[in-house]
Structure formats: structure tokens, C-alpha cells
Amino acid sequence: MTKKRRYSPLVMLFxxxxxxKNSFFFVVFLYVIKADxxxxxITYGRxxxxxVFVLTVFSIIYQWxxxxxxxxxxxxxLYKGLFNKSERIIPFSKIQNINRRAPLFHRIFNMTSIHFETGMIGDNAAVTFKVISQKEAERIETFLKSATKHNEVYPNDGFDEPPVEVGHHAPNRIIHFQSTRKDIFKASFTSLSFLILIPFIGSFYFKTNEIFDVRHTAEGLFERMISTSWAVTITVIVLTIASVAFGIVKTFLKYGNYEISSDSDYIYISKGVIDETAFSISKERVQAIEIEQSLLRRWFGLAGVKLTSLGSLSSGEHKLEVNTLYPFLPVHKAYAMIADILPSYAITKEMxxxxxxxxxxxxxWPSWFWLIVTGFLLYFKPTILKLEQAWLILSxxxxxxxxxxxxLDFxxxxxxxxxxxxxxxxxxxxxSLFISKREKVIEVNVTRNLVQKRLGLASIRTIxxxxxxxxxxxxDVxxxxxxxxxxWYKDRENEVTVE
Structure with missing residues (x-):
């Protein structure tokens, strides 16, 4: 057993x-806007x-x-309490996923956060280190993986501490994908991230206007921007260039330095330029694979590969998307990567x-939605663009x-x-193409309605x-x-393993 350790003092600063950050709005409202x-x-609000501010400060110090x-x-x-002490024990066998995240604050101090996710439910379902040194995070993660593997081979030998090798990239880890500039450029367009700029400007305007009342200034600026045809042309060109640049930068910050790698037991995904995120999942914990393609992705021949796992894919307050093996992979590379990373999964293209x-x-089959909408249109008969038969056209x-x-669904x-x-x-x-091994399916069901019975059809489901x-x-199969x-499902009896 290792010695008891206190969390990093930088947790308090974090x-x-x-x-x-959470107090900023209240400070501005109570002491700036309502200063007089x-x-x-307002007095009691201050x-x-x-x-609350002072009590929260003391609570942060007390917890540390x-x-x-x-x-x-x-x-x-995990221990907590001064007079009323408590201890929480989380077995390594319950750990499903390991998430790392290093936003700007952590990178300034060469620190990271690490989140050990279990398959349990509740506020205490995970072990979280909000601020921890890179070396200590690596030590704990390697210790856990080494102990888990050792306990699987020697379950009751009572050893004190498993051998630990600290290092972010294990020598036997294979890199399957690293994002390039071309990948980032494709991702920025297929994700439509360039369309976010206008809503972002609008949101920023309304929030600023609530505090500083910039409506009159903004209206004057807008009038000057549309006063002449050349001003409109320049405005459109500038906004287009700015939108594209904004989309590329946003995509680069999110998907830059994207890397997918694996070893014999785990899959590793890391991404981010300023806000770094890393995620690892045991291959044995993968329950299913899902390959998704939107309309734009199909045009560009791209696909996203998602993994269904037992643990939650969140880290504290931040929802992670790292269960996706990069959402903009070329289709042929996606299939090849699945075969390399999870050779026990076989994808058949012929279906x-x-x-x-x-x-x-x-x-x-009658559409009740269409019948109801048509009934309303027939009753009100709205006139659109001076067309009296507009209701019929809409129907x-x-x-x-x-x-x-x-x-299209068929x-x-x-x-x-x-x-x-x-x-x-x-x-x-x-x-969406969903693939699951029989041993990972926990339940199936078959249902039939009256029409399906007459036509010799049924609906099938897996869980x-x-x-x-x-x-x-x-x-309707x-x-x-x-x-x-x-x-097929009943024949799984010889494949089931207890996890």
C-alpha cells in the first residue's frame, strides 16, 4: 500500500x-451597475x-x-473529514474509463486533471483528481493498470505494490492516426463550424447590451455597414472570410494534435491544443461500435466511429466526446482502424x-401527422404570398x-x-451502422403488430x-x-464472461 497523500495545493488556487469566475456577474451587478x-x-444582496463568498473560501481551504x-x-x-472522518473505497476492478484533461490553467503549472470513471451511479461513482502533477497522474494510472493485470493473473498473492513504469507513451503502443492540416480543414467544413460566428456575435452582443447598453452604438454601426452597395459587399466578404477563419481556428483548437493509439489492452485517444484531453478505455470494456455518417460526411467520404463503453464519458463538469475515434475519418481508414484496434470485431460490408x-x-402507411396538419390547413386556409391555394401546396x-x-429510411x-x-x-x-458481439448483448426482444403478422414481418431489438x-x-425484418x-442469442451461453 502506498502512503497517504494530500492533494496538490494548486487545487485551492483552481x-x-x-x-x-462564478462570482463575476454578481460583482458587476451589485458593485458596478448598482453601485449607487x-x-x-441590493444592500442585503451584497x-x-x-x-457566501467567505464561506466558500473557507470551505475550499478546509477540504484541502x-x-x-x-x-x-x-x-x-479516499479520506475526508476532520472530526467526523470517513473513508471511501473504490476497487480497481470497477474502473471502466480513465479521462485526462489539461486546460490552460493546468498547462501553465504543468499539471493535469484525471478522472477514473466506474460503472456505478451517483455522485461518488468516480475518483477525481482536479489538479495533479503529470508524474503523479502517470504513476497512479500505471499503478492501476499494472495492479489490475497482476490481480487477473495472480488474484490472491498479497503483493504490496505492482511494478510501475512511468511514461506517457508506452514502448508497445501503436499510433493509428494523427490529425493533419488537411484533416482539420475537412473537419471545419463538414462540421459546419464556420456557421457559428454569427450566432456567437449575436450572443456576445445581447450579453454585453444587458450590462453596458450598447444598443445605440451597435445600431449606428450597422447602419453605416449597409449604407451603400460597396459597404454591403465589403461587409459580406469580411464576414465570410471571418466565418471561415473562425471555423478553422475553432476546429483546430478542438481537434488539433488528435491522436489515436492502442496497446494490447487499451485504446488511447488524445486531442486539443490549449485544452488538452486524453482518454483510455480497456478493449474488454467496449460493448459495441457505431459508425456514423451525416449527409456532408457521405459526400466527402468521411465517417465517425463511436465506442459504447460501460463507464460514463464525462470529466467533472465537462462532457467529453473522446468515445469517438475522430468524427471525420475517411471511410476506408475507419474500417481499417477498427480491424487494427479491435481485431475481435468483424465488420461485414455486404448486408x-x-x-x-x-x-x-x-x-x-397513413401518416397521422400529415392528416392532422392538412386538417388545420384546410380549416384555416392561410394565404401566403397572395396565393389562395397555399394551404394545398403546403399539404x-x-x-x-x-x-x-x-x-430514404427504407x-x-x-x-x-x-x-x-x-x-x-x-x-x-x-x-448509423451498429456492430456488437453476441457476448456483449445482455438482452434481445422480438415484437410484432397485427400488420406485421399478416405480412410475415417482425421488429428485433438488442440491448x-x-x-x-x-x-x-x-x-420489419x-x-x-x-x-x-x-x-442466435440463445447460443451465446458458452461465450458469456462475467465483467
């Missing part, structure tokens, strides 16, 4: 910074704010003095389409839109089952563990396939 106010509401941690060969031991009778079933357009969605829906795997593909504008639980399936699907 919490003070968060306190200052003698209202009782008193309450100061009391009373919180400690240590590790033994099987678990974390079975739905029967032709399903096409007519979906196209002729027809809506009908064709619904039929188009149904046609076109993209496919399925495939082999000895150990199940694949489902669905979607309209955005398609995989995860946060949240992952449901997948396909509607032949009943023969549904029966084979149930038998």
Missing part, C-alpha cells in the same frame, strides 16, 4: 479561480454575496486540509436489405417530404448476422450495457430472420 443603489434588495488518498494493490482509499413489400408498407409539399423520408436500413456478430444500419440523412444503456434494432435471431 477552486478560487472557479469561484472568481440604496435599495434594501451582504449575502459576501457571506481534510481530504487525502492512498492506493493499495486492489483499490483507491441484407429489407423485403420489397416493406417499401410499399411504409409508403402506404402536398409535406406529403412528399414524409414519403421522401420513408424512402433505402438505408440493412442488417446482417453471423456466428458472433450482429449489424444494424439505419438512418435518413444521417446513417447493450453502457451509460446510458444502448438500444439498437431494425423494424422477415419472421424467419427474427426466429434465427432469437436462436
Amino acid at each position: 477552486e478560487f479561480g472557479k469561484l472568481g 443603489s440604496t435599495s434594501l434588495f 451582504i449575502i454575496f459576501l457571506l 486540509f481534510t481530504h487525502q488518498y492512498e492506493l493499495d494493490d486492489k483499490s483507491f482509499h 441484407t436489405r429489407l423485403p420489397k413489400k416493406v417499401f410499399w408498407l411504409r409508403m402506404l 402536398v409539399v409535406l406529403l412528399f417530404w414524409i414519403l421522401g423520408v420513408r424512402w 433505402l438505408h436500413t440493412r442488417y446482417r448476422m453471423n456466428k458472433h456478430f450482429m449489424q444494424f444500419k439505419k438512418g435518413v440523412l444521417k446513417t 447493450n450495457r453502457g451509460k446510458p444503456i444502448r438500444h439498437a434494432g431494425v423494424d 422477415p419472421i424467419e430472420f427474427a426466429n434465427a435471431f432469437v436462436k
Whole structure:
């Protein structure tokens, strides 16, 4: 067992910074905007704010003095309290994911944060080090992985401390992908990040106007920008260039330095330029794989690969997207990467389409939404652009839109089952290919409505563990396939392993 350790004192500085950030609005409102106010509401508001601020400062200091941690060969031991002491034990076997995050504050002091996520639920479901040195984080992570592997091989030998090798890049780690400038450029356009600038400017304007009342100044500036045709042209050109540049910079900051690597047991993902994020997941904890393609991504031949895992993919207050093996991979590279990283997963490109009778079933199935909207349009008969028959045009357009969605859904829906795997593909504008091993599926079900019974069809579903639980399936498959699907699942008995 290692010795008890106190958390880094920089945790206090980090919490003070968060306190200052959260207090900024109240300080500006109470002491700047309402500086001359003698209202009782403002007076008592200042008193309450100061009391809460001082108590929070003392609470931060108290927590640092009373919180400690240590590790033994099987678990974390977390201590807190001065007079009423408590101890929380988190077994290493419960750890599902390991997340690292190093925003600007941490990088200034050469520190990081690390988040050990378990499969449990609740506020105490994770072990979090908000500010910790790079060396200590590496030591704990390597200690945990080494202890876990040692306990799997020698479960009861009672050793004191597993061998630890500190180093961010293990010698046996294989790098599968590193983002380039070309990848960043593609990502900025396929993610439509260049469209964010205008809403960002609008949000900044409204927030600023609430405090400093800049409405009249902004209106005067806008009038000058549209006063002549050449001013409009220059404004459009400047905004276009600024939007594209903003999108590229935003994408670079988010996906720059993106790296995907793996060793024999773990998958590692790291990204970020200023705000660095790193994530590792045990290959054994991967429950399913999902390959997603939006309309733009299909045009560019790109795809995103997501992993369904047992643990949550969040780090404190920040939601992480690192369960995605880079959302803008070329399709051929995505398939090749899955084969390299998770060779136990087999993706079959050839899949079975739905029967032709399903096409007519979906196209002729009544749309209650269309009937209700058409009823309202018929009753009110709105006139648009002086067209008295506008209601009829809207109804027809809506009908064709619904039929188009149904046609695309039928076109993209496919399925495939082999000895150990199940694949489902669905979607309209955005398609999703879901792949899971039979041993990772915890439940299946088959349902049939009256129409499906008459046509010899059924709906099938699978359930995989995860946060949240992952449901997948396909509607209107032949009943023969549904029966084979149930038998396929029952044959998993010899594959199930307890996790």
C-alpha cells in the first residue's frame, strides 16, 4: 500500500479561480451597475454575496486540509473529514474509463486533471483528481493498470505494490492516426463550424447590451455597414472570410494534435491544443461500435466511429466526446482502424436489405401527422404570398417530404448476422451502422403488430450495457430472420464472461 497523500495545493488556487469566475456577474451587478443603489434588495444582496463568498473560501481551504488518498494493490482509499472522518473505497476492478484533461490553467503549472470513471451511479461513482502533477497522474494510472493485470493473473498473492513504469507513451503502443492540416480543414467544413460566428456575435452582443447598453452604438454601426452597395459587399466578404477563419481556428483548437493509439489492452485517444484531453478505455470494456455518417460526411467520404463503453464519458463538469475515434475519418481508414484496434470485431460490408413489400408498407402507411396538419390547413386556409391555394401546396409539399423520408429510411436500413456478430444500419440523412458481439448483448426482444403478422414481418431489438444503456434494432425484418435471431442469442451461453 502506498502512503497517504494530500492533494496538490494548486487545487485551492483552481477552486478560487472557479469561484472568481462564478462570482463575476454578481460583482458587476451589485458593485458596478448598482453601485449607487440604496435599495434594501441590493444592500442585503451584497451582504449575502459576501457571506457566501467567505464561506466558500473557507470551505475550499478546509477540504484541502481534510481530504487525502492512498492506493493499495486492489483499490483507491479516499479520506475526508476532520472530526467526523470517513473513508471511501473504490476497487480497481470497477474502473471502466480513465479521462485526462489539461486546460490552460493546468498547462501553465504543468499539471493535469484525471478522472477514473466506474460503472456505478451517483455522485461518488468516480475518483477525481482536479489538479495533479503529470508524474503523479502517470504513476497512479500505471499503478492501476499494472495492479489490475497482476490481480487477473495472480488474484490472491498479497503483493504490496505492482511494478510501475512511468511514461506517457508506452514502448508497445501503436499510433493509428494523427490529425493533419488537411484533416482539420475537412473537419471545419463538414462540421459546419464556420456557421457559428454569427450566432456567437449575436450572443456576445445581447450579453454585453444587458450590462453596458450598447444598443445605440451597435445600431449606428450597422447602419453605416449597409449604407451603400460597396459597404454591403465589403461587409459580406469580411464576414465570410471571418466565418471561415473562425471555423478553422475553432476546429483546430478542438481537434488539433488528435491522436489515436492502442496497446494490447487499451485504446488511447488524445486531442486539443490549449485544452488538452486524453482518454483510455480497456478493449474488454467496449460493448459495441457505431459508425456514423451525416449527409456532408457521405459526400466527402468521411465517417465517425463511436465506442459504447460501460463507464460514463464525462470529466467533472465537462462532457467529453473522446468515445469517438475522430468524427471525420475517411471511410476506408475507419474500417481499417477498427480491424487494427479491435481485431475481435468483424465488420461485414455486404448486408441484407429489407423485403420489397416493406417499401410499399411504409409508403402506404397513413401518416397521422400529415392528416392532422392538412386538417388545420384546410380549416384555416392561410394565404401566403397572395396565393389562395397555399394551404394545398403546403399539404402536398409535406406529403412528399414524409414519403421522401420513408424512402430514404427504407433505402438505408440493412442488417446482417453471423456466428458472433450482429449489424444494424439505419438512418435518413444521417446513417448509423451498429456492430456488437453476441457476448456483449445482455438482452434481445422480438415484437410484432397485427400488420406485421399478416405480412410475415417482425421488429428485433438488442440491448447493450453502457451509460446510458444502448438500444439498437431494425423494424420489419422477415419472421424467419427474427426466429434465427432469437436462436442466435440463445447460443451465446458458452461465450458469456462475467465483467
